[in-house]
Amino acid sequence: MTEFLTAALGFILAMLALGLVPILRGPGDADRMMAAQLIGTGGIAALLLLGAVTGVPAAADVALTVALLATFASIAFVKKGLPHLDADEASSTEDR
Amino acid sequence: MTVATILEMVLGAVVLGLGAWTIAARETFAATVGYVAYGLLVPLIWVRLDAVDVALTEAAIGGGLGGVLLLGAAARLRASEPAAAAETPGKIVRLGAAGASVMVAAALSAAVLLLPDPAPTLAPAAIANASATGLANPVTNVLMAFRAMDTMLEKVVLLLAIVGVWSLASDQAWGGRPGPRHQADPHGVFAFLARLLPPVGIVVGIYMFWTGADHPGGAFQGGSMLAAMWLLVIMAGLTDTPPASGRWLRLVLIAGPGVFLAVGLGGVCFGLAFLAYPPTNAKPLILGIEVAMVLTIAVTLGLLVAGAPERSPQR
Numbered sequence: 001m002t003e004f005l006t007a008a009l010g011f012i013l014a015m016l017a018l019g020l021v022p023i024l025r026g027p028g029d030a031d032r033m034m035a036a037q038l039i040g041t042g043g044i045a046a047l048l049l050l051g052a053v054t055g056v057p058a059a060a061d062v063a064l065t066v067a068l069l070a071t072f073a074s075i076a077f078v079k080k081g082l083p084h085l086d087a088d089e090a091s092s093t094e095d096r
Numbered sequence: 097m098t099v100a101t102i103l104e105m106v107l108g109a110v111v112l113g114l115g116a117w118t119i120a121a122r123e124t125f126a127a128t129v130g131y132v133a134y135g136l137l138v139p140l141i142w143v144r145l146d147a148v149d150v151a152l153t154e155a156a157i158g159g160g161l162g163g164v165l166l167l168g169a170a171a172r173l174r175a176s177e178p179a180a181a182a183e184t185p186g187k188i189v190r191l192g193a194a195g196a197s198v199m200v201a202a203a204l205s206a207a208v209l210l211l212p213d214p215a216p217t218l219a220p221a222a223i224a225n226a227s228a229t230g231l232a233n234p235v236t237n238v239l240m241a242f243r244a245m246d247t248m249l250e251k252v253v254l255l256l257a258i259v260g261v262w263s264l265a266s267d268q269a270w271g272g273r274p275g276p277r278h279q280a281d282p283h284g285v286f287a288f289l290a291r292l293l294p295p296v297g298i299v300v301g302i303y304m305f306w307t308g309a310d311h312p313g314g315a316f317q318g319g320s321m322l323a324a325m326w327l328l329v330i331m332a333g334l335t336d337t338p339p340a341s342g343r344w345l346r347l348v349l350i351a352g353p354g355v356f357l358a359v360g361l362g363g364v365c366f367g368l369a370f371l372a373y374p375p376t377n378a379k380p381l382i383l384g385i386e387v388a389m390v391l392t393i394a395v396t397l398g399l400l401v402a403g404a405p406e407r408s409p410q411r
Contacts, residue, residue, distance in 0.1 A: 065304070068160075069159050077129075
C-alpha cells in the first residue's frame with residue numbers, strides 16, 4: 001500500500017512540476033493565476049499523500065489550511081491582479 | 097537510493113528552481129504568482145522534515161496573507177511599472193548589488209557549514225519538562241511557557257507594525273477606514289463564496305488554535321486563518337473595514353499583549369517570577385492568553401493587509 005501511495009505522490013509531484021510551466025511562461029496573468037490554483041490543488045493532494053506515507057496525521061491540517069487559503073489567494077488574484085475584471089475599478093474612483 | 101529520496105530531491109529541486117525564477121522574474125505580477133506558488137509548495141518540505149507547525153505557518157502566511165499583500169502591492173505598482181522597468185541602473189550599482197549579494201550568501205553558507213555537529217539543542221530539555229504545563233505540543237510549550245518573553249514581545253512587534261502602517265495615512269484620512277470600499281454583485285458568485293467559506297474557515301481557525309495545545313497548530317495559525325476569512329468578507333463588499341479610531345478595535349488590538357503582560361505580572365505578584373505560571377493552573381492560563389492572542393493576531397493581520405487608512409471616518 002505504501003508503495004502505491006508513494007507512486008501516487010511521485011505522479012502528483014510530477015504534475016505539480018508540469019503545472020509550474022504556465023506560471024513561468026504565462027503568457028497572460030490569467031494563465032499564471034489558473035496555474036497557481038492548480039498548484040494549490042495538487043499541493044493539497046501531495047500533502048495528504050505525504051501524511052499517509054510518512055505517518056504524519058497533522059499533514060491533513062496543513063492540507064486544510066492550504067485549501068482555504070489558496071481559495072482566498074485566488075480571490076485576491078481576481079480582485080487585484082486582473083484590473084479588467086475588477087468590479088471596484090469601474091464603479092468607484094477612490095480606489096487609487 | 098530509495099524512491100522516497102528521489103522524490104525528496106525532485107521536490108527540493110522544483111522549489112529551489114521556482115524560488116530562483118521568482119527572484120529573476122522582471123514582471124511584478126508574475127513574480128508575485130511565483131511567490132504564492134512557492135508558498136504553497138514549501139509546506140510539503142516542512143511536513144517531510146516533520147516540522148508541521150512551521151508548515152502550517154508557511155501555508156497561512158506565505159501562500160495566503162503574504163501573497164495577498166504582495167498582490168496588492170503589485171496592483172499599486174502596475175501604473176508605474178513600465179517607467180521603472182525602463183530605468184536600467186548603472187554598471188557600478190549593479191556590480192555593487194551583485195557583490196553585496198554574494199557576500200551575504202557566502203556569510204550565510206559559512207554560518208551553516210560551520211555549525212557544530214551535533215548542533216547544540218535544548219530540545220531534550222523541552223521534551224523532558226513538557227509535563228510542567230500540561231500541554232503535549234512541544235512547540236506550544238516553548239512558545240507559551242519556556243520562551244514566553246519572546247512570544248510576548250512578538251505580539252508587541254505586531255502592534256508596532258500596525259502603528260507603522262497607520263502612520264502612513266494622510267491628514268484627511270487620519271483615524272479613517274483602511275483600503276477602498278469594495279463592491280461586488282451581491283447576488284454574484286463572489287458574494288456567495290464570501291458567505292459560504294467564512295463559516296468553514298472560522299471553525300478551522302478556532303480548531304487550529306485549540307488543537308495547538310496537543311498537536312501542531314496554535315494561535316498564530318488560527319489567527320491568520322480568521323484574518324483571511326475576515327478579509328474575504330471585506331473584499332466581497334459584505335462589510336467594511338473598521339475605522340482606525342474605533343475604541344473597540346483598539347481594545348482588541350492590545351488584548352493579546354495586554355493579557356499576556358497581566359498574566360506575567362500576576363506571576364510576579366504571587367511569589368514566582370515574571371511570566372511564571374503556577375503549575376496547577378498552567379494550561380488554563382496559557383489557553384486564556386492564547387484566546388486573547390488569536391483575536392489580536394486575526395485583527396492585526398487583517399488590518400496589516402488592508403493597509404493604511406484611506407477614507408475619513410465620516411464616509
